[in-house]
Structures are given as C-alpha cells and as structure tokens.
Amino acid sequence: MSSKSFSLTIKDKIKPYNKTIKVDSDKSISIRSFLFGSISNGISSIRNVLESEDVFSTINCLKKLGVKIVYKKKQNYQIFGKGLGSYNIKSNSKLNFGNSGTLARLILGIITSTPNMNLIVSGDKSLNKRNMKKLIQLMNEFGAEFFPKKKYFFPLRVLSSNYPIGINYQSGTSAQLKSAVILAGLNSYGLTQIIEKQKSRDHTENMLKKNNKAMKIVNKKNKIIKVIGKESLDKFSVDVPGDPSSAAFFTALTLLKENSVLKIKNVGLNPTRIGFYELLKKSGANIKFLNIRKVNNEKVGDILVKSSNLKPLRASKNYITSTMDEYPILFVMSALIKGKSYFYNLSSLKNKESNRVLEMQKILKQIGIYSKLNKDKLFIIGKNIHTIALNKVKVNNVFDHRIAMASAILALLTGVKIVINGFDTVKTSSPNFLKIIKTLGGKFEKKKN
Secondary structure, three states, rough: OOOOOOOEEEEEOOOOOEEEEEEEOOOHHHHHHHHHHHOOOEEEEEOOOOOOOOHHHHHHHHOOOEEEEEEOOOEEEEEEEEEEOOOOOOOEEEEEEEOOHHHHHHHHHOOOOOOEEEEEEEEOOHHOOOOOOOHHHHHHHOOEEEOOOHHHOOOEEEEEEOOEEEEEEEEOHHHHHHHHHHHHOOOOOOOEEEEEEEOOOOOHHHHOOOOOOOOOEEEEEEEEEOOOOOOEEOOOEEEEEOOOHHHHHHHHHHHHHOOOOOEEEEEEEEOOOOOOHHHHHOOEEEEEEEEEEEEEEEEEEEEEEOOOOOOOEEEEEHOOOOOOOOOHHHHHEEEEOOOOEEEEEEOOHHHOOOOOHHHHHHHOOOOOOOOOOOOOEEEEEEEHHHHHOOOEEOOOOOOOOHHHHHHHHHEEEHHOEEEOHHHHHHHHHHOOHHHHHHHOOOOOOOEEE
C-alpha cells in the first residue's frame, strides 16, 4: 500500500469523447514473468512491464531471495535466473507481499518446495485479511509447514519441504491456486497432475508451453496438466500486453456515455479473461476486437467501443472465472441500466481485496439503488442514468483498487459527488488510471490524507 495516501473527489459528469488510448500493462502476466524468470536458466527479458506497486512487491521479494533483476529502461527488465531450487535467504527473514494475492500464492508455490526455507511472510492490511486456507492445505501436501498451526491469515511462518513430492489436484475457479501447484510441482520430485474441473486463467500454462519437458497438457473432457518435476526451464522473452481488466473500466464509461467512441490499443484478449466483454455484447454493447494476433502464446488485439443502449445484465455462474476482476464495474453498470440485472456464483468475491459484493452494495445504496444478495446470487434494480439521486457519496478506504475505480466511473457517468478515500490503492494495478481519465476529459480533485 502506498505511503502517499490520498482521497479523490469527482463531482462533474464527463463530456462525450472520441479517443484512442493505451491502458496499463497486464498485472497477471507481469508478475508471472518475473517469477518464472527467477527459476529459469539464463537471462530472461520482459518488456512493457506493469510498473505498479504489486509488481514492485514482486521484484523486492525476488531480490531478497537472491535473484538478480536489472532495470534496463522504463518498463524493460532482465531477470538472471539460476534455475529451480535456487532461492537463497537467511532463516527468519521476512517477506512482504504488499497487496498482491497473486504474488503471495504463486511465490509460496516456489518457496514451499525450495529446500531450507524458514521465513516470515505477510502482506498489507488488506492481504492480511484474506483467507489462505486452501493454499496452505495444498502446500502441506507437498510437505511444507505453516505456523501457527490452524491459522490461515498472514503473517505466518513457512517451513519449506526438503523433499517435496508431486501431488494430484483437481483445480477450481482459482488460477492462482492452480499456478501455485504448477510452480510447486516444477520444484518437486516425480509427477504433479492437475485436472481442471473448472476453466480458469491459463497465463501460467501459456508461459510454460515451450518447456514441454517440464509440462504437458492433455485436452480431453477436462484439461489435464502434467508437471514433470526437476526439469530445467529455458530463459524467455515476453512482451506484456495491456490489461483487459483495466480496459474494462474505460469500456464501461464509453458504453454508457452518449455519443462516445474509444479505441483501446494492444490489449490482452486471452479467452479466459474476456467474459466481461462477452457478457456486455449479449446485452447489446457495441464492442469489436480488431487487429487480433498471437504474442508469446497470448491473444492480443485492439478494442473498439461505441456508446450503446444496453439491456439488463444476466451473468450466469459460468462468467465468474473469466470476469473475476470486473464485477465491481459490472455492478455499477447494472445500476445505470434500467431493469433488473442478475449475477450468480459470487462466493469467491468475498475473499478478494475486500468483500466486493458487500462494498459495492453500500455504494449503490447511497444513490438509491436497490440490490439484494441471497447466498451467492445478487440482483440489482437499475434506473435510468438521468434519474439517479444526486446524493453525496462517500466511499471508505477498503484497500481495493477495483472498488475505487468503479466508484470513479460511477461519478463520471452520473455527476454524483463522490469522495473516494484511499484512492492511492489503485496504484497496485493501474498507476495510469487518472492520467487516462484526464485524457478523456474527466475532472477530479486529489487531497492528501
């Protein structure tokens, strides 16, 4: 979390625009690139890295673990990998993962399977509230131990396994847990087999595709990932595309702002990440993917968005894996689309940077929007955007970048005066968010806390 904490006030509607932008680079791919580079052999290169707080937390942790990382120029880095099992750090050292759940889960996959690791691990105020029980149980299977026993929140002491053995795992919606198992499996003896019962993000598999001695994928009824332990990984070169989750906020703004057009260049269009766009297209959104190509086993292209008359949203349970980070902005959109929108299978949103359903309900209630959560199903009764109650809205600091960004878009679309405390948390994923808002003509005031 940034030490330069500030609040943001927005009270003016944005005017129609016709612009071309680039969004911040993909956070998931940036973090994975550093982690995989650290355990590969030789010098790996990463270009167009997301220079955000979560990524800086990744770099700092790796440097503490003895990995040489060289900054070449803005957004370009080299990682001097020494291979599997090469991390080296004094016993009782401390690692801080900041706000990043991705970093925490993935790097612990490597640490817990690297011999002679005895560390204290923690995060910021938000990460320390996130339940790590599933991760801990999985790493226990590889032979690692966490203390205190039966405590599932950071800070924790982790003792790695000196002789990790591969496991069998049925993965669910969490790509982070799946990736942690893949990373631990690479570092372990024997075979680790993952049966993907529910499809989730596959950036980790895409990054490992060229290392077919270390990982093989069988696509039958369910995808089966076979990780062969102790096979060395080759160095690589990566160009990180724009983040589709960051692009989603500007897409939402354009769709609901009359007479507006936006082109977003060079965005990652991985099929496991574009549920947001597919859902909106079904509700009448004018969204086109252009200039589609493959870069580093990842689909990349431009997104062209035009303002549209949208029908209420109906996000079935199947959308959760490909739309995980976009639900806060979808809740805002459904509040501004007249009619009843439905969202299913939301239980995993309770263990994100905040309880995203609850926090967004609090915000929408302040502008007179009725919503109801029943178990893991939410419905929102939206109003015409021009009839929203212009009450002053206060957004508490919940250390959640997606909540903060969704609130900003709500203010720009409605003209509701919104004060968002702790807006600096957006730097964890989208450090250029406000700069892009300014480019589009949005106005805001910053105030140091």
